[in-house]
Amino acid sequence: MKKKNRLPALAMAGPVSVWMILFVTIPMFFIIFISFMSRGIFGDVVYDPSMESYLTLLDSTYFNVISKSLKVAAFTTLACLGLGYPFAYYIAKRPKDQAAKYITLIMIPFWTNTLMRLNSWLLLFQTSGPVNNFLQNSGITDAPVRFVYTDELVALGMVTSMLPFAVLPMYSSIEKLNKSLLEASADLGADAKTTFQKITLPLTFPGIFSAIILVFIPSLGVYTVPDMLGGGKVLYIGNIIKNQFGMIRNWPLGAALSCLLIAITGLLIFLYTRFTSIEEMEVV
């Protein structure tokens, strides 16, 4: 047998492998390692094995913050799926070149800064802002309504900034849907509802799955939206982790919280891979 030339394999798969090992594998293992160390007086890491950080996590504070973050992420994901699927379906049913234009229209706002767009919601709903002025001038309300710094505004900010990440993967899997299958289903006498349940939904599941991953996980770790729209009153897990590496300077605790977050998302992925292969995940 001819001896295989390994150079092409090395040259092609090498860079990506090295990059991933250096900047993903090593940091990830290091963060797990740090989570089992202790904190020094000046916020430095002391290499003295300890379970202290994990014991701290048992405090109800962290349980509360995690359950709250999970709730917000779940809400955002459901809202994005519910709003996004019909929209993705609508675009996918357009002629090809028209659909491309529609997709570009979704992307354009994303080249403006996300934070600037969040700030716009704040400006719009400000106590002396346009919406309140309109409500008062038209006599709907007598006094200004406080929209800012409410959970509802945070929810609006979360959903609007995450929605495209739900629409894009769902669009591409609906678009790939084989038309003849739908026609066959109709020919065989299935009504629209049955076709949707039996054909469309199962076949577009990979897109839905990607949408869930792409929305749920970033929502779980986000801290900019509650920071900007929530008035700094409510902290989520993302804020808490950031604070451990910033103002509170407890790296081991921050690392332990990160590990917990990895475990949560890992569990989620595991559950989903029971039904579908992760390799099928579509991003765009």
Add this chain to the structure above:
Amino acid sequence: MSQRAKKKKSLKLLADFYAILIYAIFYIPVVVMMVFSFNDQRNNYYWAGFTTKWYGELFNNHALTDSLWYSVVIAVLATLISVTIGTIGALGLRKFEFKGRRFINQMLYIPIIVPEIVLAVAILVVFMTVGVRLGMGSILIGHCTFCIPYAVVTIKGRISGDDNSMEEASMDLGANRLQTFFRVTLPSIMPGVMSAAFLSFTLSIDDVVMSNMLAGAKQSTLPVLILSMSRSGVTPDANALTTLMILIIVIAMVLNNYVKSALKKRRKKEVNL
């Protein structure tokens, strides 16, 4: 039948209305942002009258323009690096069997499935421990680390099964590996490469979490600067800057479309002749 047609029509109307509503959600913040770039009030918290002065003052605000430039440079570099590594990586991971391929494939999903803040602090901790100085290099590495996986996944999706036969044919006809790569492989996956580039650029230019963690002393990216403004009110010159950015992008896209369709028409004419 006409009943059904009527129903269909009203359903279509409803669908159109729904789509408009969703687009409204996307575009209302953009419009508000543009309107408030003309607001005559420094802290930009309520409407205080019309002015165009921020567009003039924009170019005197070096913190703002410098950070935009910094963001663009990082986004371009991150895109180039990520797409290059991502393209050859996607091909390599698809084509070659080697020990650890499964492992690398799994690693590629980590930046996608782990919240960004976790990856950011993990990289920060390693950099601090090893003593890497924070700055453009560290931000760039951070951005590439989440862009590469997206690039690989996007491109891998476009590599079709019959690529191999085309490449073998090319090699049989005497082309070497590099020639085959540039003449056969690359063109066939070009759409994937383009969308990977597009995605990388978008992710990088808008990133705040990774940049905030890994930024050094001298410069911060535009999103990080805006975040630091957010508590005391984002100033209207930032609105003006973003408005200009989006106008430039839209004009470039319209021009690009126009040129493309003009070229197509000409080509058609030539063919017809």
Add this chain to the structure above:
Amino acid sequence: MNLKKLTAVLLMLVLVASLAACGGGAAEEPEASTELNIYMWNEYISDELIANFEAENNCKVNLSYMSDNADAITKLTAGGGQEYDLIMTCDAYMESLVAGDYVQAINFDNVPNATANINEAYWAAKEYCVPYLMNYIYVVYDTERCPIEITGYQDLVDPALAGQIGSVDGARNLFPIALVALGYDPNSTEESEIAEAYEWLVDYNNNVVAYGGTELNITNGTVSVIFTYDGNASWAMSELGENNNLVIAPFESDPVQLGFDLYVIPKGAAHVDLAEKFLNYICVPEVMAANLEEFPYSCPNDAAVAVASDTYKNDPARDFGYKQNVFFQEDVGEAITIYNDYYQKLKVGE
């Protein structure tokens, strides 16, 4: 074959490593005194002042901004001198910073204006810092919209103020008012007292609408009471014009916090010469007086206050009777972790 593989892997490693080093390499500046790196609050120093200093000294000033006081501590303890020449921090941290050997002693021969003009009473840890501005953190409210009269911190937890308060943020700004209201030392290190203060702050937090942006929230009517810095109150008062309804809460006995923002030179700073020139420059009375026009905070530089405009001198935001009844934020040492834990708990909620 194996050797070839090894070389390739090594080559790749070198490539990546050199990329990583890029960040450091590019930052190296051959000429030391042509640039100055400052880490401080955003919107806290006049652009004109910076531009004039740059022109005068033919240098480039790089400003980067923190989003929390503790950010500065993180930078300082993580070897801030590699990146910054001046870092802004506050009086509460000075003791730890000096003890931890994170800051350099300043050669005041090169900063004569500071020695000449800055009020000694407002200058702690004198060898290591130059005070920049100072702030009273007090309560201001709108007499039209606020349902009650506020004469002490205890009034802030009145349920009548639900959804009415805008507040500054930070553990070391919030806990002291609770401790004072409960009759404890505002710089307490007793866990039981801090825990009690936490319970008090839960009620306070229920009344608070938003942390940060206090001056904006009171001018646009989102809140009717603010717990804020004097400079921010000054902005709100001038923004609302002559006939505003804002009053500084007439405190009867509770002291208010007086905090200092000061510059330190981190250990190992590269451009000490320029840093000292800068410190000397901001202590020039006329320079600081001009800066005060834009940032009307209280100022420890007596000479600058003397030459400041009448608008500054007659600012209603600094016209209150209990200026002498103040407390300072002291370094609480290890107890800071107790504060942080309870602060976090406060923000997470039940």
